[in-house]
Each structure stands twice: as structure tokens, then as C-alpha cells.
Amino acid sequence: MVTAPPFPDKPMKHGPASLILSLVALALLLAAPRPASAQQPGSLLIWPVNPVIEGDARAAALWLENPGKTPITLQVRIFAWAQQNSDNVYAPQNDVVGTPPIVSIAPGERQLIRLTRTTPPPDVAEKPYRIVVDEIPTGTASAAPGASVSFRMRYSLPLFSYAQRGDSKARPTAPAPQISWRTSADNGERFLEIRNTGASHARLTDVSFTAGPNKLPVAQGLLGYVLPGATMRWPLPRDIDITGELVATVNGTAGIPVTRRQE
Template sequence: MCLPPSLRQGLLAMALLGASQVQAASSVLIWPIDPVLEADQQASALWLENRGTETANLQVRVFAWRQNGFDDQYQNQRDVIGSPPVARIEPGQKQLVRLTRTKDVPPGQELAYRIIIDEIPAPRQPGAEDGKTAASIQFQMRYSVPLFAYGAGLWSKEDLTRQRDPKGAGVPDLTWRKVAEGGRSYIEIRNQGAVHARLTDVAVKQGGQNRPVTEGLMGYVLPGATMRWPVPEPLASGQELLLKVNGAPTVQSVKPGP
């Protein structure tokens, strides 16, 4: 069953995916921010570190991640389990979360998951000032980390410590088109490749000039999916779409689709 919209929107509250580590105002540090489960791995590690001055109580859940109707969808699943599901981390301490698969991924396929880490606020007693009861407002942080699992014969993330068949390296196969719908303009990107595409630094080029669309992360397109993002003004004909994929240092041009 798909999660309600309010929860799906909340999953993106803290997804800083452009660095080797993630840190939010709540002082919880998470690494790596791009864990994977290779075909020959039964488990992978995720570390949580409390850089704050108060105890951090965290809940860890792993959801299946699909894309349909230009939208991210998250579903309950038991194929990958995060353990422990609840962590109490004292200031300055770390906690290892073990991401364990319970079933194999079909050969040549990539499956996508989202690791959702919720910070559980500690209960606080209302205070009193000058005989008046003071209301206490607490904020709950939510972190969202992508996880990709691979079947035999396919891999995506570079790892110099592992020997793998170069023929198994999966790459996205992207096409794009401009769309006008409901009075709004969109960039629509389709991925027909075997692995996901993480899109950053997106720009359109026309007449030798680049016009940025998104600086930093725009989003993901999973294998077989089509996603779209709004642009502030209609795109003219003959424009070229430029972007970076999966952290590559070089910009690539995306070919137009139907």
C-alpha cells in the first residue's frame, strides 16, 4: 500500500545527497549517503552519529521506492531490513545500522529503496514562568537516504576495492522532451536504462548560451520510469538539455525523445 501524501512529502525534508556525508540542524550525521547492496552482498552498513549535546532517539525504516505518474511512491516491504529499527545514541557516539537483504534481486535488475530515519523528540514537561504555563514546541527531523540493490550481472557504483566484470556496469539511457500542461511548462525525462539516474546541475542550451534550470540536485529517474519537473517559463524549440548524471564530473547532453 502506498504511503499517504503527507508522509511522502516529508521524506524529502532532509536529503542532502551531494556530499559524502549528511548533517542537519539536529546534529545527526549519516554516512554513506549512497549505500548499495551488490549481488554478492547480504548486508551493507549505514552509520549514524550524534554530533549534538542531547540524546538522539531515532527510528529506522526501509521502504520500497517506485516512480509512477511522475511521482515518487513508497511502500512497506520486507526484502531489506534495517537493524536495529530504533536507536538511542548518546552525544558523541555512533550507531551502526545493518541493512540486510532477505531475498535476492533478479539477475540484471536494480531495485530501489528509501531508508527513512525519523528523529523521535524526547518528552518535555511544560514550564512555568510568572505563574503562567509555557507551551513547548518540538520539531521532528526526517532523513531520507536512497539505497539500491543489484542482481547478478549488474552493478552501478564505482568501487576500486572490488573486482567486477566491466560488462556488468549499468548506465542510464535518458531522453527528454518539453511538455506544456495545465498552463505550466515542464521538462520530462525518461530512463530506459538498467540503473537509476541521479540528475544534477541541469541547464538548457540555445544559441551557445546555457540557462540553468536547477543548481545542485534536481531528482532521480528510476529504470523504466518517466519524471517531470516544472520550469518557470516555456522552453523554446531547438534547445539542448545538459546535466550531470550519478555524480559524474562532466556534463552530458540528453537526446530528445518522442
């Protein structure tokens, strides 16, 4: 089990019909240098941005597209995802597999990845996973002086598998997460702590405190996810006034007030 997140959540850039993950997304430095003349990796288009496997389905589709000028080779893996002690925890699993697991995509081409459930639907409302797409470096490594550094790109996005419901075996309207907040302190730093006691995840964006007509932002993009039954925390900006109401965009619905619980 991996407790140190290998792919932390980051704000994502959205295109008109796809998710554009560029060099600023998640770059992992490799030890092997590459010649300075070699082309650096470009963007990868991934859609849909939030894939799900419905209760009446066995699989879902994920598309990868190479908009660059050189071929790319990618590895697709799916991890079980949990949250413990305010940390994301990832573990190998075999309930959902991505096929093909390794692909080479020519410039301007796209590749379908099937996200296939190999076991019956979960017996809980939803089961979370994390999809990780790694770009595999190609070419000959060089240790010559002045050589530039080779980067391996890593892209991460959530996947939720839903339970069967009733005779229709289809997922009804997703239950709303039940979230509340308080502050906590650790080594002199204040944190915003959010708990989810509901049956579905909470994706939190545009989180802020209100102070009269003004908004005091905690996060203007993606703050993060809180899975069912979990508590997560994030550092608060210094000197932020927390006496007002906390509001957030929750799973795409803006302006949701979050209940404050006792310290």
C-alpha cells in the same frame, strides 16, 4: 501503498566524509509543543551517502552519528521505491531490513545500522529502496502559553540492491541509464519530462539548457531521480529558453547531453 511522497527528494549537503543533514533538510511539524527552554534538535551525520548492497553481499553498512550535545533516539525504516505517473511511490517491504530499527545515540557517538537482504538478490539489474530515518521526540510535552514547537526530523536517502552477475556474483560496471526529455504542459504550467529506458537509475543534478556560451539552469543542485522504466517531470522556470541542448550531471558524471524526443 503510499502514493503521496512522505519524504520528497531535496538537495543534500555533503561533508568531507559524511552527509550532513541539517534543520533545513526535512522538518515535520508535530502538534505537541515543548517548553521554550528545551534544546531544539541538531544535525545528524549519515554515511555513506549512497549505500548499495552488492550482488555478492548480503548486507551493507549505514552509520549514524550524533554531533550534538544531547542524546537522540532514531527509528530506521526501509521502503520499496517505485515511480508511477511521474510520482514517487513508497510501500512497506520485507526484502531488506535495517537493524537495529530503533537506536538511542549519545552525544558524540555513532551507531552502525546493518542493511540486510532477507531474500535472494534481485533478478533485475538493480532494485530501489528508500531509507527513512526519523528522530523520535523525547521529553515531556507542554501546552503552556508561549511554548515553542517540537520538531521531528526526517532524513531520507536511496538504497540500491544489485543482482548477481556471472560466476563472480559481483556487480560489473553499472549499466548507464538511457534518458531522454521533452516538455509537457498542465494547467498552463510547463514541465520538463525525463524518461529512463535503461536498466539503472539516473540521479540528475546541475541540469541546464545551453544557449550559445550561456547556461540556463533548471536545477543547480539535485533535480531528482528517474528509476529504470520510469518517467518523471519537474516544473520549468518561467520564460526559460528550451531551444538549446539539455545537459545534466548524471550519476556524478558532469556535462551529459540528454536526447530530446518528439513532443
